[in-house]
Amino acid sequence: MRIFLTGGSGYIGRATIAELVRRGHVVEALARSEGSAQAVTAAGAVAVRGGLTDLDVLNHAAVRAEAVIHLAQADSAQTDLAAATAMQDGVGAGTYVHTGGSWVYGDTHGVQDETASWNPPSVVAWRESVEGQVLARAADGGRPVIVQPGLLYGGDNRLIDHFFITPGKLNGAVPYIGDGANRWALVHIDDIATLYAAALSAKAGSVYIGVGESHPTTKEVAEAAARGAGLAGKTASITMEQARAQMGPIADAFALDQRLTSAKARRELGWAPTHDDPLETFERI
Numbered sequence: 001m002r003i004f005l006t007g008g009s010g011y012i013g014r015a016t017i018a019e020l021v022r023r024g025h026v027v028e029a030l031a032r033s034e035g036s037a038q039a040v041t042a043a044g045a046v047a048v049r050g051g052l053t054d055l056d057v058l059n060h061a062a063v064r065a066e067a068v069i070h071l072a073q074a075d076s077a078q079t080d081l082a083a084a085t086a087m088q089d090g091v092g093a094g095t096y097v098h099t100g101g102s103w104v105y106g107d108t109h110g111v112q113d114e115t116a117s118w119n120p121p122s123v124v125a126w127r128e129s130v131e132g133q134v135l136a137r138a139a140d141g142g143r144p145v146i147v148q149p150g151l152l153y154g155g156d157n158r159l160i161d162h163f164f165i166t167p168g169k170l171n172g173a174v175p176y177i178g179d180g181a182n183r184w185a186l187v188h189i190d191d192i193a194t195l196y197a198a199a200l201s202a203k204a205g206s207v208y209i210g211v212g213e214s215h216p217t218t219k220e221v222a223e224a225a226a227r228g229a230g231l232a233g234k235t236a237s238i239t240m241e242q243a244r245a246q247m248g249p250i251a252d253a254f255a256l257d258q259r260l261t262s263a264k265a266r267r268e269l270g271w272a273p274t275h276d277d278p279l280e281t282f283e284r285i
Helices: 011-022 034-043 055-064 077-091 127-140 158-165 189-199 218-228 240-247 250-254 263-269 278-282
Strands: 002-006 026-031 046-049 067-070 095-099 143-149 151-153 174-177 186-188 206-210 235-238
Touching (some): 034 046, 046 055, 067 077, 095 127, 095 189, 143 189
Parallel strands (some): 067 095, 143 206
C-alpha cells in the first residue's frame, strides 16, 4: 500500500515507518523541517514538507495515499481536528488511523478494555471531542480507526525520560510519585509499531488499546531504572505537589493507576506483542 504518515520523525513515527517498509508498504511522511526530512528519509519514507497546519499539504498527500496514519502530536484540539479532517477528506474510503492514548480512561479500578468510561486527566481531556468526530466519519463511508497506545518504553524513550529526568535525580535516586503503588499500562515501541501496521486492516469505527501484559508499579519501574542508571536501585518519593510543580499537568497522568487489556487487538487483528518484561528493559536504560 501507499501510506501517508504524520509524526514520522518522532519516537513512534520512526519505528512505525520501519515496520511499514519491512512489510513492503511505500510510505510518505510529513516533515516540518530539514532535520525531520532527513529523519524520515533515514527511516525509509519519502519526505513531504509541511506541518500540521498546512491543510492543503495534508489533504493532497492523503489523496495520493491508500491509507493514512496520524501520529503527530497537535498543540490543540482545533489543530488536531482540522488536520484529521483534511486527511480524512483526502483518503476517502481508505483507512485513516488516528492516535489516541490510554490515559483517557483515568484510574481503571481493575482491568478494563475499550468499553471503559472515559475519565481523563486535564492534559488529555481534549481528545474525547476529536476522537468522536473522527469516528463519526464511518457513517459517511470513511474508514476511521483509533489506536490508543499505553505508556511507551524501549529505544529512544522520550516520554519515560520526561518522567524520570524532568524531576531530576534526588540525591542520586530515581523519583516516583507518592507511595509508587499505582500501575502503568506499558507497551514497547516495537510492539506499538506492529499494532499501527495491523490497524490498516481494521473495520471502520474500530478502537484498539495497545498495551502489553505486564503492569508494574511506578515504584518497581523507578527501582529498575535506578539499577539501569547505576544507582543501585535507589529511589525517592516525591509528592503530587512536587511533581506538578516540576512537570506540569502531565504529572497527574503519570500518577494514574491503570490496568488495561489489548485482548480486542489480539483477537481482531492478530496483534502479538513480543516484549513482556519492561522492568528488564528499564534496567538497561
